[in-house]
Amino acid sequence: MRSEEADPKGLVRESYLIEGITDSECRSIFVDWALSLPVNADMRDAIREVLATYGVAAPDHPMTAVMTAGLQDAPEPRRRGGRASRIQRHA
Numbered sequence: 001m002r003s004e005e006a007d008p009k010g011l012v013r014e015s016y017l018i019e020g021i022t023d024s025e026c027r028s029i030f031v032d033w034a035l036s037l038p039v040n041a042d043m044r045d046a047i048r049e050v051l052a053t054y055g056v057a058a059p060d061h062p063m064t065a066v067m068t069a070g071l072q073d074a075p076e077p078r079r080r081g082g083r084a085s086r087i088q089r090h091a
Contacts, residue, residue, distance in 0.1 A: 001042075006049035009036045015063045016054045026066040034070075047071055 007013055011033040015021060037046055047070050055064040 001045045001049045003049055003053040005038075005041070006046040006053070007033065008038075009033070011036065012050045012054060012063060012067070016058055016061060021062055023062045023066070026062040029063070030066050030070065044071060 009032075011029050015026060015029045018025075034043060037043060047067050051064065051067050055061070055067060058064055
């Protein structure tokens with residue numbers, strides 16, 4: 001994947017240029033960036049390309065941390081309660 005395909009609107013490129021950008025701003029940009037990818041694009045490949053293009057030169061940048069976190073597997077969902085949980089506990 002080419003960097004133009006991985007960052008079609010240049011959102012990630014621009015985020016690296018913003019002085020003093022925060023983690024929460026980077027997370028917001030990440031969501032916008034992810035939604036701008038083509039439907040058939042592999043997000044992990046796009047993240048790897050963006051990190052290779054911009055992240056290597058800025059390892060301490062908040063967007064590098066956000067992109068790196070995007071490569072992690074999502075945690076397994078677990079039940080947090082509800083009626084079924086209460087009934088089984090008290091039975």
